[in-house]
Amino acid sequence: MRDRSRVEETIQAMQRAGPDALQVISDFDMTLSRFAHNGKRCPTTHNILDNDLLINDACKKMIRELLNTYYPIEIDATRTVEEKLPHMVEWWTSVHELLIQQKIRRDLLAQAVKQSSAMLREGYKVFFDRLQEQQVPLLIFSAGLGDILEEVIRQNHVFHPNVHVISNYMDFDQSGVLRAFKGQLIHTFNKRECALLHAAHFRELKERPNVLLLGDSLGDLTMADGVAHTQHALTIGFLNDQVEERKESYVNSYDIVLVKDETMDIPNAILNYITTAPAK
Numbered sequence: 613m614r615d616r617s618r619v620e621e622t623i624q625a626m627q628r629a630g631p632d633a634l635q636v637i638s639d640f641d642m643t644l645s646r647f648a649h650n651g652k653r654c655p656t657t658h659n660i661l662d663n664d665l666l667i668n669d670a671c672k673k674m675i676r677e678l679l680n681t682y683y684p685i686e687i688d689a690t691r692t693v694e695e696k697l698p699h700m701v702e703w704w705t706s707v708h709e710l711l712i713q714q715k716i717r718r719d720l721l722a723q724a725v726k727q728s729s730a731m732l733r734e735g736y737k738v739f740f741d742r743l744q745e746q747q748v749p750l751l752i753f754s755a756g757l758g759d760i761l762e763e764v765i766r767q768n769h770v771f772h773p774n775v776h777v778i779s780n781y782m783d784f785d786q787s788g789v790l791r792a793f794k795g796q797l798i799h800t801f802n803k804r805e806c807a808l809l810h811a812a813h814f815r816e817l818k819e820r821p822n823v824l825l826l827g828d829s830l831g832d833l834t835m836a837d838g839v840a841h842t843q844h845a846l847t848i849g850f851l852n853d854q855v856e857e858r859k860e861s862y863v864n865s866y867d868i869v870l871v872k873d874e875t876m877d878i879p880n881a882i883l884n885y886i887t888t889a890p891a892k
């Protein structure tokens with residue numbers, strides 16, 4: 613924590629306001645989902661499609677090459693967001709075009725998720741269930757693939773009615789074959805513009821001025837830019853990769869930084885505190 617007393621004061625103010633004033637905004641890949649398990653990388657929603665059911669070997673190879681080219685740019689601590697932007701657009705656009713060429717079938721997505729090694733962070737159920745029980749809205753704001761993300765949380769039995777997803781959704785033709793992607797492309801560093809495009813969602817939550825935000829990239833900090841009148845905001849950043857190179861910028865940007873922590877322990881403890889009435 614850069615400023616422990618600010619964190620404590622914010623948490624206390626959020627507790628006084630209670631769960632009715634709260635909304636939670638979270639990134640998905642490598643934030644709600646795990647970065648690694650037993651020393652092995654877990655797949656992002658895009659990487660879950662790396663499955664024989666859906667794409668052929670040549671396409672797998674091209675997608676992996678694109679990942680090897682662009683992921684290091686995404687997390688490069690020496691480049692500015694402006695420098696990274698065109699590369700991110702190139703990466704997402706190329707992969708989406710390849711996926712469309714593969715004529716992916718909607719009815720196989722659930723099976724691909726089942727066969728994948730995707731995992732939500734330890735303690736995820738406590739997190740999702742607590743939010744549902746307290747009727748606190750959870751916005752999952754992801755540059756990953758919405759159809760896959762929904763399937764992951766459905767298969768983990770936490771796709772509760774208080775969950776709303778903003779993400780890249782596939783557009784299938786009448787026979788259930790992928791033909792395009794819907795709406796504005798979301799990548800790691802344009803979440804601010806996308807948040808502003810979803811003004812209606814944030815308007816509905818205007819009576820909830822307190823925001824708990826979870827992310828794993830500096831771009832995720834802009835996910836709450838659609839909230840019109842924020843009163844208190846607490847940001848928690850998961851720093852999963854290139855820790856030493858990125859620690860300083862994360863500590864300067866997030867209120868709390870969790871280093872190589874594959875659990876939801878800290879968000880759960882904070883959420884539990886905020887949503888429990890103060891002792892009289």
Ligand SMILES: Nc1ccn([C@@H]2O[C@H](COP(=O)(O)O)[C@@H](O)[C@H]2O)c(=O)n1
Pocket residue numbers: 639640641642656657658659679683686703704707753754755756799800828829
């Ligand atoms: N073809 C791609 C494109 C992106 N990724 C990774 O997915 C993450 C998605 O974003 P979130 O907003 O859900 O965090 C992003 O950080 C990219 O590294 C990918 O794996 N393949």
